[in-house]
Amino acid sequence: MIRLSTTQSGFEAEFRALLDQARETTAQVDAAVASIIAEVRKGRDAALLDLTARFDRWQPEGAAGLRVSAAEIDAARARCAPELLDALDLAATRIERFHAAQLPNDVELDDTLGLTLGMRWGAVDAVGIYVPGGKAAYPSSVLMNAVPAAVAGVQRIAMAVPTPDGVLNDLVLAAAHRAGVTEIWRIGGAQAIAALAWGTESIAPVDRIAGPGNAYVAEAKRQVFGRVGIDSIAGPSEVVVLADASQNPSLIAIDLLAQAEHDESAQAILITTSAQMAHAVEHAVAEHLTTLPRSAIAGASWEKHGAIIVVRDWEEGAALVDRLAPEHLEVMVAEPQALFARIRHAGAAFLGANCPEALGDYVAGPNHVLPTGRTARFASGLSVFDFLKRTTWISAERRGLDAIGPAAVALAEAEGLSAHARSIALRLGQGAG
Amino acid sequence: MIRLSTTQSGFEAEFRALLDQARETTAQVDAAVASIIAEVRKGRDAALLDLTARFDRWQPEGAAGLRVSAAEIDAARARCAPELLDALDLAATRIERFHAAQLPNDVELDDTLGLTLGMRWGAVDAVGIYVPGGKAAYPSSVLMNAVPAAVAGVQRIAMAVPTPDGVLNDLVLAAAHRAGVTEIWRIGGAQAIAALAWGTESIAPVDRIAGPGNAYVAEAKRQVFGRVGIDSIAGPSEVVVLADASQNPSLIAIDLLAQAEHDESAQAILITTSAQMAHAVEHAVAEHLTTLPRSAIAGASWEKHGAIIVVRDWEEGAALVDRLAPEHLEVMVAEPQALFARIRHAGAAFLGANCPEALGDYVAGPNHVLPTGRTARFASGLSVFDFLKRTTWISAERRGLDAIGPAAVALAEAEGLSAHARSIALRLGQGAG
Numbered sequence: 098m099i100r101l102s103t104t105q106s107g108f109e110a111e112f113r114a115l116l117d118q119a120r121e122t123t124a125q126v127d128a129a130v131a132s133i134i135a136e137v138r139k140g141r142d143a144a145l146l147d148l149t150a151r152f153d154r155w156q157p158e159g160a161a162g163l164r165v166s167a168a169e170i171d172a173a174r175a176r177c178a179p180e181l182l183d184a185l186d187l188a189a190t191r192i193e194r195f196h197a198a199q200l201p202n203d204v205e206l207d208d209t210l211g212l213t214l215g216m217r218w219g220a221v222d223a224v225g226i227y228v229p230g231g232k233a234a235y236p237s238s239v240l241m242n243a244v245p246a247a248v249a250g251v252q253r254i255a256m257a258v259p260t261p262d263g264v265l266n267d268l269v270l271a272a273a274h275r276a277g278v279t280e281i282w283r284i285g286g287a288q289a290i291a292a293l294a295w296g297t298e299s300i301a302p303v304d305r306i307a308g309p310g311n312a313y314v315a316e317a318k319r320q321v322f323g324r325v326g327i328d329s330i331a332g333p334s335e336v337v338v339l340a341d342a343s344q345n346p347s348l349i350a351i352d353l354l355a356q357a358e359h360d361e362s363a364q365a366i367l368i369t370t371s372a373q374m375a376h377a378v379e380h381a382v383a384e385h386l387t388t389l390p391r392s393a394i395a396g397a398s399w400e401k402h403g404a405i406i407v408v409r410d411w412e413e414g415a416a417l418v419d420r421l422a423p424e425h426l427e428v429m430v431a432e433p434q435a436l437f438a439r440i441r442h443a444g445a446a447f448l449g450a451n452c453p454e455a456l457g458d459y460v461a462g463p464n465h466v467l468p469t470g471r472t473a474r475f476a477s478g479l480s481v482f483d484f485l486k487r488t489t490w491i492s493a494e495r496r497g498l499d500a501i502g503p504a505a506v507a508l509a510e511a512e513g514l515s516a517h518a519r520s521i522a523l524r525l526g527q528g529a530g
Numbered sequence: 531m532i533r534l535s536t537t538q539s540g541f542e543a544e545f546r547a548l549l550d551q552a553r554e555t556t557a558q559v560d561a562a563v564a565s566i567i568a569e570v571r572k573g574r575d576a577a578l579l580d581l582t583a584r585f586d587r588w589q590p591e592g593a594a595g596l597r598v599s600a601a602e603i604d605a606a607r608a609r610c611a612p613e614l615l616d617a618l619d620l621a622a623t624r625i626e627r628f629h630a631a632q633l634p635n636d637v638e639l640d641d642t643l644g645l646t647l648g649m650r651w652g653a654v655d656a657v658g659i660y661v662p663g664g665k666a667a668y669p670s671s672v673l674m675n676a677v678p679a680a681v682a683g684v685q686r687i688a689m690a691v692p693t694p695d696g697v698l699n700d701l702v703l704a705a706a707h708r709a710g711v712t713e714i715w716r717i718g719g720a721q722a723i724a725a726l727a728w729g730t731e732s733i734a735p736v737d738r739i740a741g742p743g744n745a746y747v748a749e750a751k752r753q754v755f756g757r758v759g760i761d762s763i764a765g766p767s768e769v770v771v772l773a774d775a776s777q778n779p780s781l782i783a784i785d786l787l788a789q790a791e792h793d794e795s796a797q798a799i800l801i802t803t804s805a806q807m808a809h810a811v812e813h814a815v816a817e818h819l820t821t822l823p824r825s826a827i828a829g830a831s832w833e834k835h836g837a838i839i840v841v842r843d844w845e846e847g848a849a850l851v852d853r854l855a856p857e858h859l860e861v862m863v864a865e866p867q868a869l870f871a872r873i874r875h876a877g878a879a880f881l882g883a884n885c886p887e888a889l890g891d892y893v894a895g896p897n898h899v900l901p902t903g904r905t906a907r908f909a910s911g912l913s914v915f916d917f918l919k920r921t922t923w924i925s926a927e928r929r930g931l932d933a934i935g936p937a938a939v940a941l942a943e944a945e946g947l948s949a950h951a952r953s954i955a956l957r958l959g960q961g962a963g
Contacts, residue, residue, distance in 0.1 A: 181944055184937035191934070195647050195922075198639050204631045206895075214628050214895045219874055221908045235945050268944055304908040323763070326908035330756070351956055355949040390948045437923065441652055448925040453957065455950035456924065456931070459938040462639075462647045463922035475654045475737040475759035477920040487910040489628075489896035490870065491889065492881040498889070501624070504617035505892040511614055511701055512668050515823045516788040517888035523784055524886065 098403035100375070103413050112406075116420060116471070120333045120362040120402055124312040127320075130287045133313075134320055137291035142298045148288040153230075155263035157283075160299040165270065165281035173270040182271060188460040189240050189275045195462030196248040199481045211497030215490045220250035221326070223301065224484060225293035226278065227308030228269060230259035230285050236272035237458060241465050241479065242308045247277035249484035254278045255303055257293060259285020286310075290317035294325045307483060309466070328483055332470040333362035336454055337423040337443075339414055340378070341430040342371035344450060349374075350381030352427055352453050357398035358391040364402040366421065368414050375405045415439045422473040425454050444473045498524060531836035533808070536846050545839075549853060549904070553766045553795040553835055557745040560753075563720045566746075567753055570724035575731045581721040586663075588696035590716075593732040598703065598714040606703040615704060621893040622673050622708045628895030629681040632914045644930030648923045653683035654759070656734065657917060658726035659711065660741035661702060663692035663718050669705035670891060674898050674912065675741045680710035682917035687711045688736055690726060692718020719743075723750035727758045740916060742899070761916055765903040766795035769887055770856040770876075772847055773811070774863040775804035777883060782807075783814030785860055785886050790831035791824040797835040799854065801847050808838045848872045855906040858887045877906045931957060 101111055136144045142160035149163070150156040157163060174182065204216040226242045228234065239256070246254050256273050258266075260283045273281055282300060284292060290310075296302030305326035306318060318327040336356040340349050353365035369375050382399060386392045408414040415436065418426060422442035430436050433448035440446075444467030447454050458465045466479035502521045509517035534544050569577045575593035582596070583589040590596060607615065637649040659675045661667065672689070679687050689706050691699075693716045706714055715733060717725060723743075729735030738759035739751060751760040769789035773782050786798035802808050815832060819825045841847040848869065851859060855875035863869050866881035873879075877900030880887050891898045899912035935954045942950035 181940055184940040187934065187937045188941065191641075194641075195637075195639060198637045198647075199649060201634055204628075206628060206631050208624075208627075212894065214631075216632060216896070216913075222874070237941055237945065323903075323905070326905070348953070348956060351949060351953045355947070355953045358947060358949040385949070385952075389952070391946075395949060433925065441655070442919075443921050446921055446923040448923055451926040451928055451931040451957065452924050453953040455942055455947075455953045456926070456935065456938050458950060459941045460934045461645065461924045461926075463649070463924060468919075470756075472756070472759070473919065473921070475919055478922055480649075480920065482915070486875075486901075486906065486908055487913065488876050488879055488906070489911055490879040490881055491885050491894045491896060492866065493884040493889070493894075495884055498884040501620065501893045502889065504620045505889050507614055507617040508621065508670055508892045509888055512670065513824075514788070514791060514888075516784060516791040516818070516828060517891060519818075519822070520781070520784045520788045520886040520888045523781060524884065 098379070098399055098405065100405050102407040103409055112417070115404055118402065120364060126312050126316050130313055130316040130320055133287040134291040134317060137288050137297070138295050145284060145288055145292055145297055148286070149284060152286055152288070153259050153261045155260065160297070163283050163299065165265070165283060169265070170270050170274050170281070173265060173267040174274060176267045177271050181268060184460070185236060185240070185268070185272055185275055188237065189244060191460055191462040192240055192244045192464070193248055196245045196464070196481050200248070201485070210500040211494035212501070213492045217488050217490065218485050219488065220252070221304045221484050221486060222251070223253040223255065223303040224251045225303040225306040226254060226256045227289060227306060227310050227314060228256055228258040229310055230266070231261050234258065234266040234269050236268040237465065238309065239269055239272035239278070240276050243273065243276035243278050245464065245479055245481050246307070246484045249481040251484050253280070253303070255280040255282065255293065255300065257282045257284050257289035259283065259289065287313045287317035290314060290321055294321035305484065307479065328466070328479060329468060329472070329476055331466070333364065334359050334469060335364040335366070335423050336425040336427065337366045337368060337418055337421055338427040339418070339430060339436065340367060340369045340374055342374055343431060344374065344429045346374060346377035346381045347385075348450065348453070349378050349429065350385050353378070353382060353403065354385055354389060354395045354399070355453065355455050356425065357395040357403065358389070361394055361397040361401065363398045365399060366404045366406065366423070368406045368408055368417060370408055370410060370414065372407050375407050379405060411436055411439070418443065422471045424467045424469045424473065427452070427454060442473045444468045444478050531812075531832055531838065533838050535840040536842055545850070548837055551835065553797060559745050559749050563746055563749040563753055566720040567724040567750060570721050570730070571728050578717060578721055578725055578730055581719070582717060585719055585721070586692050586694045588693060593730070596716050596732065598698070598716060602698070603703050603707050603714070606698060606700040607707060609700045610704050614701060617893070618669060618673070618701070618705055618708055621670065622677060624893055624895040625673055625677045625897070626681055629678045629897070629914050633681070634918070643933040644927035645934070646925045650921045650923065651918050652921065653685070654737045654917050654919060655684070656686040656688065656736040657684045658736040658739040659687060659689045660722060660739060660743050660747060661689055661691040662743055663699070664694050667691065667699040667702050669701040670898065671742065672702055672705035672711070673709050676706065676709035676711050678897065678912055678914050679740070679917045682914040684917050686713070686736070688713040688715065688726060688733065690715045690717050690722035692716065692722065720746045720750035723747060723754055727754035738917065740912065761899070761912060762901060762905070762909055764899070766797065767792050767902060768797040768799070768856050769858040769860065770799045770801060770851055770854055771860040772851070772863060772869065773800060773802045773807055775807055776864060777807065777862045779807060779810035779814045780818075781883065781886070782811050782862065783818050786811070786815060786836065787818055787822060787828045787832070788886065788888050789858065790828040790836065791822070794827055794830040794834065796831045798832060799837045799839065799856070801839045801841055801850060803841055803843060803847065805840050808840050812838060844869055844872070851876065855904045857900045857902045857906065860885070860887060875906045877901045877911050
């Protein structure tokens with residue numbers, strides 16, 4: 098953990114180093130992934146069965162056994178604690194409501210010249226949702242990825258989830274059922290991405306793939322991009338907490354550690370106007386770490402990537418936040434809305450002391466799939482927009498063509514595109530123009 | 531050119547072959563591009579000057595000479611024909627108006643439980659627009675890329691345009707001036723993309739890069755993706771024209787050729803319910819080709835990639851369009867709106883006989899940067915959305931936290947994320963929960 102203050106000499110260099118810190122080394126898996134994709138494109142179902150036996154150490158009798166049946170889903174749900182199913186349902190309902198509010202309107206624009214211009218939104222036909230298996234199988238991620246697709250109106254939502262050693266995660270199946278997933282396939286890794294993108298005898302190809310995964314999954318998404326759409330490839334997670342002197346240091350500390358417990362490359366940063374608060378939070382972090390079950394991970398993240406920055410005022414603080422463009426931003430100050438209004442770049446903001454980031458991770462409603470690694474400067478969280486696309490359209494009366502056609506002819510000729518020019522000139526009755 | 535009919539045996543196989551036809555071979559330039567990017571990151575301005583001398587055969591005295599001055603822009607505009615400046619202005623005004631209509635609204639959602647959820651749109655700070663130089667320097671592309679950024683509210687729009695042998699394109703500079711570009715740099719290729727993404731002593735880095743380019747530019751965009759955002763990487767252009775028996779075959783033919791004249795890998799497809807129209811259009815294409823200045827290119831494209839497909843009815847026709855998901859779709863039938871309503875996938879549609887695609891390429895208003903190669907299944911044309919990003923936010927009264935906090939604690943514990951659970955439980959007053 099590094100302690101910085103904007104009043105110290107050399108602050109700018111230290112802050113730049115923090116910005117440029119690489120928190121993740123990318124494994125070189127390009128060639129391995131290319132070969133797995135080629136294997137699936139060639140061998141299709143049979144290749145999927147082989148690869149699943151090789152990587153997940155289980156194999157059904159035939160490709161049909163790769164699909165989770167309705168009976169298996171029902172059985173899994175029956176094994177879930179009712180209060181967890183209720184919690185999933187509350188989360189799904191709130192996520193649905195928030196994402197429905199994002200749904201955009203079509204545009205239709207008449208000009209006075211006799212042309213009508215429009216933009217029509219439509220859903221992608223078929224989407225693949227990748228869900229990691231094993232210990233990192235998170236039902237909340239199933240909701241966050243599948244619900245926006247369902248709300249957008251996607252008709253076919255195919256989920257891929259590996260089941261290492263054949264073990265299914267009941268709550269993941271329950272979440273998929275609640276979220277409106279239409280097919281669940283017990284496949285993972287690059288082979289799952291290849292099957293979703295290219296299709297096999299059993300699995301119809303999809304148009305877009307979303308969802309997190311390991312280095313193989315991320316590289317496979319990169320390699321099938323263009324054939325299908327993909328969501329952004331997430332890096333390690335991060336939070337910036339802004340706190341003034343009035344806050345409870347123990348709550349700030351646990352919020353920082355909630356970020357840090359994800360994995361050792363996660364990053365938690367406190368920016369505060371109070372040197373006293375900085376000390377108190379540092380103490381409280383140490384204290385929480387003595388009792389947290391995941392203290393080994395959280396402690397390593399805090400040690401390697403954590404930072405506490407003391408600023409003179411919130412003008413300075415807001416400027417630092419914009420340079421960090423964090424995935425998560427907690428604003429725990431007296432007037433959180435006013436400070437948030439001065440900040441331009443963050444994936445998601447949590448305003449006031451009653452909104453720990455974990456509330457947003459599960460049940461608040463906005464998505465928890467967010468831009469990491471300073472990409473909030475130009476990227477956004479997962480939303481219905483990831484599952485919609487637009488078609489623009491034009492229609493014209495004859496007088497509309499007459500009004501703007503000559504300008505198009507002039508520009509087309511200036512660009513040397515004579516068939517373009519002629520296609521308009523012929524209609525204007527100017528012959529071969 | 532291939533002639534197909536849905537009534538012929540073997541149609542499905544032939545149509546599939548058309549769908550899978552690769553129209554472009556991608557040059558292997560990965561290593562060359564990686565080395566250019568490394569050179570610019572290390573040598574910065576000096577490297578840019580060297581690379582510009584090497585590739586564009588031109589070198590100013592210092593890095594300041596890479597920037598086009600206000601005086602140069604004024605001089606370039608003064609050399610443009612007034613009617614072309616007027617045409618550019620008409621186009622820019624209409625493009626501005628259409629893209630302003632796309633601007634989305636923020637979301638703010640109060641629930642009855644004591645939580646407020648929101649989504650706030652904001653512009654990217656700085657954008658790079660790449661404009662190809664030499665013979666493919668299109669002022670219309672400058673407008674189509676820069677205007678949406680300006681309408682979105684981007685404060686800094688830096689344009690990169692190579693000037694081979696030092697030659698500036700006057701109309702490109704005039705378009706940049708009209709579109710609201712704030713800086714113009716006479717740089718091109720992978721070195722321009724590297725400079726925009728990483729910055730040099732003279733050029734501040736941008737957050738997002740848009741605009742078309744050759745194989746080097748496309749690969750450089752791929753390689754800097756993540757550091758900055760990029761727009762989609764366009765493939766060869768295509769049009770599908772739907773025409774019934776009532777249309778003028780000569781107009782259909784010239785519209786097909788307007789697509790084909792872009793380059794030999796462009797594709798033009800006619801789908802018609804009339805076998806007679808199919809013959810008439812084929813004839814008219816041959817006739818136009820005898821007089822078109824770019825007939826060598828257009829003829830080669832039509833020969834290699836063109837297709838005429840006769841369908842039984844528009845139900846069949848619409849289904850084929852959705853499988854092709856074309857970049858451009860002309861709907862020249864008696865009721866174009868009704869047929870368009872049945873089609874789900876296309877980048878941009880041109881409805882009725884008064885709307886040749888070329889009208890949209892220049893002056894209609896919607897963007898001409900569109901998804902190619904069947905990607906309209908999941909992708910959309912360039913728009914203000916490419917230059918905006920969203921921040922979601924949450925705020926809660928204490929009763930809101932009380933209402934939904936317990937469900938979040940249950941889910942966090944089920945996922946084994948105990949610091950997440952504790953960050954909420956502590957606030958709920960349940961101790962270390």
